[in-house]
Amino acid sequence: MRTSKPLAVVLSILTALTVLSGAVAVPLLCRPFYYAHIQALDLPGLTGLTVEQIRQAFDQVMDYCLGLRPDFAAGVLWFSQSGASHFADVRTLFILDLCVLGLSLLGLAILFVYSRKKQVRPWCFRGHGPGFWGACGLGTVFLVIGGLAATDFDRAFVVFHALFFPGKTNWVFDWREDPIILLLPQEFFRNCALLIFVLLLVWCVILVAADLWACRQRKKRLEACPPCLRAQV
Numbered sequence: 001m002r003t004s005k006p007l008a009v010v011l012s013i014l015t016a017l018t019v020l021s022g023a024v025a026v027p028l029l030c031r032p033f034y035y036a037h038i039q040a041l042d043l044p045g046l047t048g049l050t051v052e053q054i055r056q057a058f059d060q061v062m063d064y065c066l067g068l069r070p071d072f073a074a075g076v077l078w079f080s081q082s083g084a085s086h087f088a089d090v091r092t093l094f095i096l097d098l099c100v101l102g103l104s105l106l107g108l109a110i111l112f113v114y115s116r117k118k119q120v121r122p123w124c125f126r127g128h129g130p131g132f133w134g135a136c137g138l139g140t141v142f143l144v145i146g147g148l149a150a151t152d153f154d155r156a157f158v159v160f161h162a163l164f165f166p167g168k169t170n171w172v173f174d175w176r177e178d179p180i181i182l183l184l185p186q187e188f189f190r191n192c193a194l195l196i197f198v199l200l201l202v203w204c205v206i207l208v209a210a211d212l213w214a215c216r217q218r219k220k221r222l223e224a225c226p227p228c229l230r231a232q233v
Helices: 005-029 033-041 043-047 051-065 083-117 130-151 153-164 180-182 186-224 229-232
Strands: 002-005 120-121
Touching: 002 005, 005 033, 005 083, 005 120, 005 130, 005 186, 033 043, 033 051, 033 186, 043 051, 043 180, 051 083, 051 180, 083 120, 130 153, 130 186, 153 186
Parallel strands: 002 120
Antiparallel strands: none
């Protein structure tokens, strides 16, 4: 079976994109994660709303941000045009993340079928496969980002919005005009970031461990082969 360096590079990139977009998608799609914060952060006491009203407001906002409804709504809460405009920007990012996840998974599936059909496998750079390098690259970047965010989350929060919403200030909410912000306290966003970070690290560790195990298996097979056949393994 022949090997391919371009295949290894593409697989590394697709693996990293799948892990990243998949980790981000979890807090977007797992609504019980938010529901668990309602009582924990005493949102009913903070807003004067019932648990059901808070859930309804959050569900309508997320339905809009995920493209499940055409118009922005926030349950019984009013909102400004500026606030709705920010959630329109958020909608673009959320849908983009889900598209990246879907396309990355599709790309991995297509390359898997292609490699089987064409009898080609990815080149192992320094003895390691695409999963190892994708995980190492992604893990290194987010360890640095996580370390910086841990030292000053408020600053990281501002930098994040400056990067993803360049030139805009509509993400700075006035609760009197957009009370929905009271249902989305910074502690919730911090916990979302922690969840994403933990999921990223878990998957990176799994990919690295799987690659190291595969390397040991390849080495054992190579040592078991007659010298004349080792070059073909």
